Amino acid sequence: MLGVPEEILEPLSRSPVARDVAHRAGVSTATVSRVLNGSAGVRADKRAAVMRAAQDLGFVANGAARALSTRRFMAVGAVVPNIENEAFVRVLSSFQERLRQAGYTLVAANAGYDLEDELREATFLLERGVDGLMLVGDIHHPDLHARIARHGIPMVQTFSLSRERPCVGFDNAASAARAANYLVDLGHRRIGVISGLRKDNDRGGARVTGIAQALEARGLRLAPEHDIEISYGIGGGRDGFRQMLAGGPPPTAIICGTDQIAFGAMIEARARGLDVPGDLSVIGHNDSDFAPFLDPALTTIRIHSAEIGHAAGDHLIARMQGRPVVRLTQIDAELILRASTAPPRKPDGV
Amino acid sequence: MLGVPEEILEPLSRSPVARDVAHRAGVSTATVSRVLNGSAGVRADKRAAVMRAAQDLGFVANGAARALSTRRFMAVGAVVPNIENEAFVRVLSSFQERLRQAGYTLVAANAGYDLEDELREATFLLERGVDGLMLVGDIHHPDLHARIARHGIPMVQTFSLSRERPCVGFDNAASAARAANYLVDLGHRRIGVISGLRKDNDRGGARVTGIAQALEARGLRLAPEHDIEISYGIGGGRDGFRQMLAGGPPPTAIICGTDQIAFGAMIEARARGLDVPGDLSVIGHNDSDFAPFLDPALTTIRIHSAEIGHAAGDHLIARMQGRPVVRLTQIDAELILRASTAPPRKPDGV
């Protein structure tokens, strides 16, 4: 009573091919193809017969044969540094949404912040025959662009802007600088940074640079002991803040590379009896779903991931279809003010 | 000085094919193929010549042609309910790891907890020619299995166990029941549940059922007003707990469908002046990365996502290679005890 055993359909000799449909409908494979695709100019009765036959047989065109014949695979690849990172997942998700609408499949790969690995994964996708490629950031293996070019497919890079390559992103330095300026405006003078690993990661690097420059422009500086680099995560945030406190006079405000890091830093601050935002203002990055629910709610730089994904998708689709595109799409990040930032308790003279 | 313009490689006539390599190496395409693949029995000098030529030309075999010829696509599909859900991402990630090692590509799709959409996405992957398919859960569109069978490819379902289909997962009901029993052992008598949407989601449903049965076995019951269904997320957890409090005497403990929900419920509890775990014990699901860092640290049911992904990958690879496999792999979830659970402050008589 639990339904037919699975094997009943299994040995179905071989899946039907276009010729089977053609036979059954009494037409040629050419007509079958015409009906199932472009469908231009096939007489109504034949069309119906083909549809019917295809239906009956449960015909599904063989993708490889089609790809070989049309020389288009209808798939695009994406290589992201970390598929478990919320921001990238959101981009992939919205990217896929667009692609799917246009009939493309997304094939995503994970490169783990390593240039060699990224090259390997991208090559793998290229071999598979993807029709386009999405990359993250502006730092890649020296061979990567040549390989992509050799395949003659379009690529777009996301998150960072670039003069040289088509891109969809924002100015990491500028938006981090905005956060820094906001803190300075509030009266903070000793401002720290806890970022994730910056090696081969232009986003992280640009953010710190942006902050340092903003501070300098205001006559302040990012002290080396307040510039901490950790591996991502809540635990990293705790460690990072602990480390920062070990290095001289504590900052009155910190900017963190992710909301997870900010969360960790806040936990550590509380454990040390520091009040947020009274003793320490905290700013995160990404506006993760939990950010508004922290105590206090986290001020953060919101990256419009969904829009980046959509724009990257639109860009690639347009190019694959030979339509004109703009090379650079800027989607600015936004500073979301919440309760984790406030003027320092006793304004520091410089 | 910024490097050569991008166009320099772009119009590279056409990417090299096996015949070009063959020419250059002075052999036939058959030999090229032999060298680049199975490589059995080709004289060393010819082999070297072919390698050399392939290298020089930057030859990359056309995947579609290869797939068409071998009738194997070297890709497997996965359809998950929500690609932004941590648990699924972790499974995909470890699943991909295994596949990648075996030379397969993972193509993942998002079905959004809707059976029709799942069918659509799976069909899409099937059309693409995937050699295997991973699904989540035990509830699917009635046509789905027939379609998969028609393609003659193996599939494996994850997270839920099944008598009828190959699967890798755990007994959702049993592990939730274990959590319930633990709470009862602590002395709790009024236990509530906040789960995500259960429609077309056997995992969620099984968990609640498991809890209800466990309570009944101990002479208790899951009161309808303590059985709340919400859409996932922290906000949902807050709403859910609020709703629960509105329905009569409050529970002294709750089990939540995810750690996010638990987080939300804890926030709401605190907002209402309830102490966790003094007034309310909370158990989550998944052991998300933030769980140990909540205040108090969250007791939760840890799902060994990485192991599920690995096992599912191994299973599929074995079947695609025609090796024997076990149909059912059980990877039990584990109750991780932390600080969010404790005996109720004043033990309730039943």
Next chain:
DNA sequence: ACGGTTTCTGAAAGCGCTTTCAGATAGCCA
């Protein structure tokens, strides 16, 4: 140095689809 093996190698036949090209049909006007 020769026949018999054994090892290599290339020609050619697909894999299943799309698409061109020319022939077959249908449609139209006088």
Next chain:
DNA sequence: TGGCTATCTGAAAGCGCTTTCAGAAACCGT
């Protein structure tokens, strides 16, 4: 109804690779 154009349709030629099959080359023992 005949001739001409406009539509449809099928045969056949690929797409670029793998793989079979049979012939060529290399190797062996005597």
